[in-house]
Amino acid sequence: xxxxxxxxxxxxxxxxxxxxxxxxxxxxxxxxxxxxxxxxxxxxxxxxxxxxxxxxxxxxxxxxxxxxxxxxxxxxxxxxxxxxxxxxxxxxxxxxxxxxxxxxxxxxxxxxxxxxxxxxxxxxxxxxxxxxxxxxxxxxxxxxxxxxxxxxxxxxxxxxxxxxxxxxxxxxxxxxxxxxxxxxxxxxxxxxxxxxxxxxxxxx
Numbered sequence: 001x002x003x004x005x006x007x008x009x010x011x012x013x014x015x016x017x018x019x020x021x022x023x024x025x026x027x028x029x030x031x032x033x034x035x036x037x038x039x040x041x042x043x044x045x046x047x048x049x050x051x052x053x054x055x056x057x058x059x060x061x062x063x064x065x066x067x068x069x070x071x072x073x074x075x076x077x078x079x080x081x082x083x084x085x086x087x088x089x090x091x092x093x094x095x096x097x098x099x100x101x102x103x104x105x106x107x108x109x110x111x112x113x114x115x116x117x118x119x120x121x122x123x124x125x126x127x128x129x130x131x132x133x134x135x136x137x138x139x140x141x142x143x144x145x146x147x148x149x150x151x152x153x154x155x156x157x158x159x160x161x162x163x164x165x166x167x168x169x170x171x172x173x174x175x176x177x178x179x180x181x182x183x184x185x186x187x188x189x190x191x192x193x194x195x196x197x198x199x200x201x202x203x204x
Contacts, residue, residue: 001187006080011077011190017044018048037063068095072103101134113154116132118153124195129153141160
């Protein structure tokens with residue numbers, strides 16, 4: 001979904017590795033891009049490499065470290081930051097808090113996008129969204145997943161005078177569908193439905 005906002009990223013930061021599906025997708029489908037992955041648990045890195053065919057080359061760098069610390073030291077380095085942080089029981093609280101989200105904004109260049117995996121059934125879901133809105137001056141869109149209550153929240157650090165438009169997103173979705181074989185037009189339709197109260201400010 002983040003490709004609707006940033007279709008040709010050159011440098012991506014992934015906070016949280018899991019099985020490596022997002023880094024693998026980005027490595028395979030975005031050959032112009034380099035990927036940096038920061039993962040706190042060394043066992044997760046080992047499993048992703050041994051069982052899930054995580055690529056190992058110059059376009060995919062995996063760092064064993066704390067994503068909060070890493071982001072705090074990055075300034076305008078990335079086109080996209082993808083956060084999927086889960087400690088085995090819950091979302092990692094520091095990674096849905098405003099200080100970290102502000103650091104993510106600082107880590108993005110102009111026109112960059114932060115994508116965070118949230119849970120709509122989490123008791124603090126609306127607080128998590130509000131923290132993103134505060135850190136990004138309200139420029140946040142949500143895209144509910146089809147199952148399990150997950151929500152991809154996109155926070156936009158746009159260049160001055162730049163605004164996304166739904167007609168632009170629809171055209172971009174058709175091109176992305178042809179390129180990647182995913183139903184991006186359905187994502188745009190879901191964005192329209194889920195952001196009726198905010199889209200007029202973000203997507204004229």
